[in-house]
Every structure is written in C-alpha cells, then in structure tokens.
Amino acid sequence: MDQNLQGWFTERSPEWPGEAFSLKVKNKLLQKQSKFQNIEIFESTNHGKVLVLDGAIQFTERDEASYQEMITFLPLNAHPNPRKVLVVGGGDGGVVRELARHPAVEEVVQCEIDEEVIEACKTHVPSMGCGFSNPKLTLHTGDGAKFLEETQEKFDIIITDASDPVVLDGTDEGTKDGPAVSLFNNEYYTKMKNRLAEGGILCSQGENMWLDAEMVVTLVRGCRKVFPVVEYAYTCTPTYTAGQIGFILCATNPATNLKEPVREWDQRTAAEMGLKYYNANVHRAAFALPTFMLQHID
Structure with missing residues (x-):
C-alpha cells in the first residue's frame, strides 16, 4: 500500500488487482493504531476530509451522502412506522446523523466495536461526528454480533454499516480478516432476524457487485432461506473502489415491497x-440491477 506518495494517498489492494484510486492530500489530521485497526484521517484537496481504515477509504465528505443516505432511507422508507432503529457499526456517525432527520424515528441504539473511530470522527470530522449528538441515541461499544445475542430488545429497523470483512495485513500482497468479518455470514443475518419486531426490515452493507459478486450472491441466497423478502440494491459512490457499493435488504413481512417507498x-x-442524494426515484432505481447480477441472483 502506497500512502501519501508525493503528497497523494493511494488505495490499492490484492482484493481488487490491477487498479488503484488516489486522492491528493492537503493536510494530514490523524494516524493511529487502535485495538482493532489503523485509523487515518486527512483533508484532501478536492474531496474534503477523508476517513481511511486499514488502508481502505470509508468516506469522503464530497460523496458520503450517496452512501449514508441510501443505507439509512432505503429501509426506513420501506417501513410504514420505523420508530425504533438499531445500528451495528457506523462508527463515523453518518447513519445516526441521517436517522435524526427522519420524522418517524423515536429511538436509536448503536453498537460500534471501535470507540477510537467514534472519537476520531467527533474530533476531526464534525460533519459526520455530529451524528453522535443525536438526543435519540443510546451508544454501546462492543461487538455487534454479540450485542444481538445478548439484547432482548426488538427493533423495527436494523442497519449494519460495516467496513469490509477482509482488509490489508500491512503489506501490498496480504490480507486478513477485519473487525467486521463476523457481520458477513448467514448466522449474523439470523441473529438480526431474531431481534426484528413484527414487520421489521434490515439493511446491511452488501459489498461491490463488480468485485464481490460471489459473496453477494452467497449472502442473498442464504438470506432467502431465512426471510420471505430479500433484495439487493446499490448506490454510486465515486470514491469507493469501482465507484459502487451495495446493500442487502430483508423484510420479515411477505407483503413488504422494499423497492417501493411508502413515503415520499x-x-x-x-x-x-438536508438530503443531498436520496429521493423516491433514486430509491426505486437502486434495485434495478444489471443483467449479469440478475442472472446470478434471480
């Protein structure tokens, strides 16, 4: 991984061979190793502030709305009354910031494994970290999968905003399991189902269909054994690898149409x-998949 080479940050990984993505660095704000991952925040020349975890870009201020709004409002606006929401992950604060905008949400519970990411964003990126000032929020630090096993609460919506399951191990060639690896398997989706209230909906970061189609298909097929309604959607985020990121949405009510918003x-x-990206037409369009994905998922 070449970082800040001649004033540039370059994201490069064996997970996506033959390509790389670079941003010009204006000012380096933070670099530290937490218990779980390497945390870096810098100010770029054209994309605002940037959070990098274990060498992978998590957001830039310029295009973060395309991810944060979609992972939040796709499930919220497919549910008739999303009063109580659980967020697993989301340590940058973006999802809880968006939840504060939704008039139906009354209570938010969040479980993030790395409290140092939370503090870093609160300190250095207030446009994201402001989400933690949401008065509706109860924040827990710890493993999200374990939290789901131990809590007795039920939620109308569960949002899993996780980093990638596999991360760099500090070399250009090697990878290792990241702190979010336990959130990318069928067992985890079953745990979420057990904590959903009647008519509940979940939405999880679903990786990139250009780079991770096999993983996406495996997760979708597994979820269809557990949930009566399962869909894959995506959004366009230019500073993510291949410019795209997906979401897996599941509903417990067979009559739920995830593709059609119940409010506009x-x-x-x-x-x-304060919305910049999400609207009802974008909601519908997010589920329009290219042929190569339909051939595998349908």
Missing part, C-alpha cells in the same frame, strides 16, 4: 431535511 418527500422538503 418533495424536493423542497428533502432540501429542508
């Missing part, structure tokens, strides 16, 4: 809410 906001209302 006009342009003025969306602007007043």
Whole structure:
C-alpha cells in the first residue's frame, strides 16, 4: 500500500488487482493504531476530509451522502412506522446523523466495536461526528454480533454499516480478516432476524457487485432461506473502489415491497431535511440491477 506518495494517498489492494484510486492530500489530521485497526484521517484537496481504515477509504465528505443516505432511507422508507432503529457499526456517525432527520424515528441504539473511530470522527470530522449528538441515541461499544445475542430488545429497523470483512495485513500482497468479518455470514443475518419486531426490515452493507459478486450472491441466497423478502440494491459512490457499493435488504413481512417507498418527500422538503442524494426515484432505481447480477441472483 502506497500512502501519501508525493503528497497523494493511494488505495490499492490484492482484493481488487490491477487498479488503484488516489486522492491528493492537503493536510494530514490523524494516524493511529487502535485495538482493532489503523485509523487515518486527512483533508484532501478536492474531496474534503477523508476517513481511511486499514488502508481502505470509508468516506469522503464530497460523496458520503450517496452512501449514508441510501443505507439509512432505503429501509426506513420501506417501513410504514420505523420508530425504533438499531445500528451495528457506523462508527463515523453518518447513519445516526441521517436517522435524526427522519420524522418517524423515536429511538436509536448503536453498537460500534471501535470507540477510537467514534472519537476520531467527533474530533476531526464534525460533519459526520455530529451524528453522535443525536438526543435519540443510546451508544454501546462492543461487538455487534454479540450485542444481538445478548439484547432482548426488538427493533423495527436494523442497519449494519460495516467496513469490509477482509482488509490489508500491512503489506501490498496480504490480507486478513477485519473487525467486521463476523457481520458477513448467514448466522449474523439470523441473529438480526431474531431481534426484528413484527414487520421489521434490515439493511446491511452488501459489498461491490463488480468485485464481490460471489459473496453477494452467497449472502442473498442464504438470506432467502431465512426471510420471505430479500433484495439487493446499490448506490454510486465515486470514491469507493469501482465507484459502487451495495446493500442487502430483508423484510420479515411477505407483503413488504422494499423497492417501493411508502413515503415520499418533495424536493423542497428533502432540501429542508438536508438530503443531498436520496429521493423516491433514486430509491426505486437502486434495485434495478444489471443483467449479469440478475442472472446470478434471480
């Protein structure tokens, strides 16, 4: 991994061979090793502040809305009354920031494994870390899969905002399991189902269909053994590898149509809410998959 080579940060990994992505660094704000991962925050020349975990870009201020709004509002606006929400992961604060905008949400519980990511974003990226000031939020630090096993609470919505399951091991050639690896298997999805209230919906970071199609298909097929309704959606985030990231959505009610929002906001209302990316038409379009994915998933 070449980082800050001649004033540039370069994301390169054997997980996506033959390609790389670079951002010009204006100012380095933080670099430290937590108990779980390497944390880096820098200010770029054209994309605002950037969070990097174990060498992989998690967000840039310029395009983060395309991910944060979609992972939040796709499930929220497919549910008629999403009053209580659990967030697993989401240590940058973006999801809990978006949840504060939704008028139906009354209570938010979050479980993030790495409290140092939380503190780093609160300190250095207030545009994201402001989410932790949400008065509806109860924050826990610890393993999300274990939290699901131990809690007795039920939730209308569960959102898993996880980093990639496999990360760099510090070399250009090697990888290792990351702190989110336990959130990418069928056992975890079963744990989430057990904590969903009647009619509940979950949405999880679902990797990139150009790079991880096999993993996506495996997860979707596994979820279809547990949930009556399972869909894969995606959003376009230019600074993620291959410019795209997906979501796996599951519903416990067989009548739920995840592809059709149950509430819509006009342009003025969306602007007043502070939305930059999500709207009802984008919601619907997120489920329109290319042929190569349909051939595997359907």
